Amino acid sequence: MSSEGNIKNKQQRKRAENFSEAEKMILTNLVLQYKDVIENKKSDSVTSKDKDKCWKTIEIAFNSRSSAKCRSSEVLRSCWDNLKKKNKKVFCGKNAAL
Numbered sequence: 001m002s003s004e005g006n007i008k009n010k011q012q013r014k015r016a017e018n019f020s021e022a023e024k025m026i027l028t029n030l031v032l033q034y035k036d037v038i039e040n041k042k043s044d045s046v047t048s049k050d051k052d053k054c055w056k057t058i059e060i061a062f063n064s065r066s067s068a069k070c071r072s073s074e075v076l077r078s079c080w081d082n083l084k085k086k087n088k089k090v091f092c093g094k095n096a097a098l
Contacts, residue, residue, distance in 0.1 A: 030058045
């Protein structure tokens with residue numbers, strides 16, 4: 001019964017609006033400017049800090065260019081990861097058909 005109480009007490013997270021195609025293009029263009037840092041395979045602390053700085057820079061630039069609600073760097077990073085996954089699936093599907 002305590003687990004039911006915990007579920008009821010937690011606030012449900014409100015979903016944000018989906019990214020429009022225009023927002024995805026803005027994000028893609030911004031990420032491409034910093035792709036050397038963002039797509040770096042290293043995972044040491046210095047590289048992680050550099051990546052975080054780049055994402056904060058992208059967040060500021062994205063929110064100044066986008067007319068939609070402000071997006072955090074975490075949300076932008078998540079959207080970028082999802083875009084990469086979707087494109088990888090499409091690309092792999094095309095190669096499999098050949």
